[in-house]
Ligand SMILES: Nc1ncnc2c1ncn2[C@@H]1O[C@H](COP(=O)(O)OP(=O)(O)OP(=O)(O)O)[C@@H](O)[C@H]1O
């Protein structure tokens with residue numbers, strides 16, 4: 001078991017290093033001078049040289065990569081160009097709304113998706129199953145920004161239930177400001193939750209032990225909640241963890257539409273202003289979140305599944 | 316047994332189970348009639364696909380989703396199983412019938428400790444509280460000969476051997492003291508030594524609790540060792556049924572005879588003789604729509620056989636045969652009819668493992684049975 005943990009953690013470290021390398025390479029190895037691109041065509045050679053020195057771009061690449069990684073590890077990834085602020089404080093000011101938004105989306109997807117998946121799986125091919133498929137597909141197919149605007153129009157402008165845009169801190173404020181984008185985000189993830197959970201539930205439901213439990217007189221409710229779900233949630237957890245990347249992508253658009261001052265809208269601004277250090281840092285952070293979550297998902301799966309936990313000790 | 320007029324424990328009359336096929340429904344069980352009486356052991360033999368499992372599962376109406384079941388009568392202790400509500404059906408499954416499946420590797424929840432699976436059954440079906448259920452589960456594990464129950468209670472299914480898992484499955488099945496235990500090829504997936512142990516365990520549990528046992532096997536030796544009566548199935552029908560001794564000594568139906576001649580005999584030296592299989596293939600379901608399903612493989616087949624009604628006819632007390640040709644012959648000369656040479660009869664009562672060995676010894680040699688199969 002410890003062996004498995006160590007191996008899995010080792011893989012995660014390699015993934016993270018690779019991620020940092022790619023983010024780094026994107027800026028330093030692409031043809032053309034990033035500083036010139038950043039400062040624009042009218043910058044004088046002196047300005048370019050100064051900026052290059054300030055960003056440390058004149059040092060050897062290995063050195064630069066080293067300090068880039070060190071900066072990330074020590075929590076001080078350097079200075080933003082456009083905002084004239086340390087990147088660390090820039091991000092930490094904005095991380096909470098984004099974090100809450102992603103959680104909100106996840107909660108919506110899980111809370112809405114689980115019953116849909118369960119009832120579809122119990123009666124495959126039934127009316128509920130077809131209805132669910134239609135609903136989740138439509139929810140998935142609708143562009144996030146469009147759905148966001150429609151909901152903002154309906155619940156914000158027409159019904160005045162929720163703010164149209166903007167962010168208020170504090171518990172109630174955050175909930176109110178994040179409900180519309182959270183629902184949109186959750187709906188876009190819904191199809192993944194429902195499909196994955198439904199598929200793995202179908203597989204477990206046709207297992208012979210389910211038949212054996214029916215023979216014991218157990219109710220479908222007990223079989224599903226006490227037995228089938230135990231085996232079926234694991235793949236869903238993994239898939240969800242991997243798809244947090246998808247959610248992070250979603251926040252970029254939604255924070256824009258709903259004017260939430262989060263990391264997503266910061267990324268949007270940074271790209272707009274060619275603030276490469278900020279883009280680089282956010283990219284690595286987002287990737288790191290995905291890598292770490294899938295690591296945790298694998299470990300959780302190992303902890304929950306005795307067959308993984310104890311290794312292949314089948315007699 | 317002094318049963319008197321009490322209804323049989325389980326009774327099926329003209330049980331039919333069909334599946335929707337490409338061109339209309341296809342029958343897998345085509346009119347099976349059988350009874351399990353209180354406390355008796357009924358064996359069900361027959362080739363793969365003859366409908367044994369489906370027949371077994373009809374005792375608790377646990378059939379594949381797409382299966383359609385009809386019957387003139389399907390009852391347990393006189394109660395119509397077809398009229399039960401979902402709730403009543405679950406009660407029936409929980410209280411009256413225990414079921415042991417063929418594959419102990421897949422019939423337990425892989426994510427749950429085996430002891431907890433026994434305890435859960437006791438909590439849900441017998442309404443015990445947590446600690447009582449745990450205590451009783453440990454006792455059950457002891458009852459089915461699982462050593463070190465305290466330790467094994469905490470094991471997951473994959474940590475146990477096949478035999479141990481089957482013991483757990485049996486503990487679950489008998490935990491709520493069912494009146495009928497249905498064991499569908501409970502030893503097929505196990506090695507020979509374990510098979511004998513599991514059969515001995517079933518025998519002991521049955522004697523201790525007095526529950527009835529419906530035991531499926533495609534090994535007549537096992538049936539002879541364990542059962543009071545036997546029903547032989549072929550192509551979705553019961554083709555012959557009767558007391559094990561009678562069916563074994565004087566098999567009537569050509570399929571039963573072929574089946575008995577196919578039992579591997581053990582020579583005096585202890586060497587196994589080559590298995591004489593039955594030539595030909597069993598029918599695919601839906602292949603034969605009228606008459607006797609054994610026609611393509613039967614050496615006695617006549618034109619009339621393709622149109623006969625598959626009805627069991629009693630030849631001697633309790634011994635019934637669905638083949639009119641051999642029934643007629645038997646009625647004509649009752650002493651020698653169907654007597655397939657000398658056979659030793661398993662001792663009355665409950666023959667043990669040794670008796671089964673005797674049975675193997677006594678099976679006529681491959682040559683002796685050959686005449687049945689010759690054209
Ligand atoms: N879910 C199903 N869908 C379609 N046909 C089925 C289904 N289950 C069983 N059958 C058919 O019913 C027939 C009888 O099946 P059953 O499992 O009762 O046979 P069996 O006598 O138990 O055979 P075995 O010795 O292999 O267990 C088989 O030929 C099979 O094709």
Ligand code: SF4
Pocket residue numbers: 568569570607608609610613614615616617620623637638639640641
């Ligand atoms: S009815 Fe005819 S085909 Fe069927 S078993 Fe008897 S003799 Fe053979």
Ligand SMILES: [Mg+2]
Pocket residue numbers: 367368369499500
């Ligand atoms: Mg079977």
